[in-house]
Amino acid sequence: xxxxxxxxxxxxxxxxxxxxxxxxxxxxxxxxxxxxxxxxxxxxxxxxxxxxxxxxxxxxxxxxxxxxxxxxxxxxxxxxxxxxxxxxxxxxxxxxxxxxxxxxxxxxxxxxxxxxxxxxxxxxxxxxxxxxxxxxxxxxxxxxxxxxxxxxxxxxxxx
Numbered sequence: 758x759x760x761x762x763x764x765x766x767x768x769x770x771x772x773x774x775x776x777x778x779x780x781x782x783x784x785x786x787x788x789x790x791x792x793x794x795x796x797x798x799x800x801x802x803x804x805x806x807x808x809x810x811x812x813x814x815x816x817x818x819x820x821x822x823x824x825x826x827x828x829x830x831x832x833x834x835x836x837x838x839x840x841x842x843x844x845x846x847x848x849x850x851x852x853x854x855x856x857x858x859x860x861x862x863x864x865x866x867x868x869x870x871x872x873x874x875x876x877x878x879x880x881x882x883x884x885x886x887x888x889x890x891x892x893x894x895x896x897x898x899x900x901x902x903x904x905x906x907x908x909x910x911x912x913x914x915x916x
Contacts, residue, residue, distance in 0.1 A: 758869050760852050760878075765889075765909060767848035770806060770826035771798070771833075771841045778818035779809060780861065789825040792841065803828045806846070807890035807906075813864070847886045851909040852878075860896060860904050870910050879915050886911035 771793070775785040786807075793799055810822040826846075829835075835843055852874070856866045867888070875882055893905035 758854060758866070758874070760854050760870070760874050762880075762912070763851050763853045763909070765848045765851055767845055768828050769831075769843060769845050771829050771835075771838070771843055772808075772824040772826040774842070775823050775825070776820065779813060779821055779823060779864075780818070783823065783825070785823070786825045789827060793827040796838070798827050798829060798833075802830070805892040807892060808846075808887045809890070810887070846889065847911070849883065849886060850880075850912050850914075851889070852880065852912050854908045854910070856904070856906040856908050858903055859901075863890070863904070863906065863908070866908055867910075870908070875910075875912070878912075880912040881915050883911035883913045 771789075773785040773789045773792075775783065786805075790805070793803065793805075804827070806826040806828070808824040808826060810824065811820070813821055829843070835841075852870060854866055854870060856863060858866075871882065888911065889909040891907040891909065893907060896902050896904040899905075
């Protein structure tokens with residue numbers, strides 16, 4: 758697996774949170790995409806980002822939290838959309854893995870990064886920031902139903 762190091766700027770997102778297993782249908786994405794498209798927030802100017810907030814090895818599946826996010830421009834009028842939640846995503850140093858496979862195998866990419874790559878790298882995990890899953894395609898449109906995800910894992914220089 759090929760890992761590169763990238764610096765990301767901070768960005769603000771609108772998001773919808775779902776609580777439940779990461780391996781069940783993710784209907785909050787449909788709601789977010791519908792809202793985003795109706796408000797002119799779609800690629801290439803805006804990005805869709807998934808954030809898995811819990812480790813399913815530690816947290817029971819039905820309690821796992823996931824945020825479906827879309828970046829918003831600086832001049833976006835949030836007051837007109839008080840039905841949506843907003844937050845800033847931290848910028849900084851990230852390990853990037855460009856994942857292309859079936860969605861259920863994304864967990865294997867995380868395992869590789871945290872269990873193999875990170876311990877053998879010059880970096881430590883930065884557990885004060887979120888892992889970011891930049892969605893680069895819609896698996897429904899892919900001939901093999903695979904997803905393209907730029908997986909960004911926050912890191913800091915090792916001690």
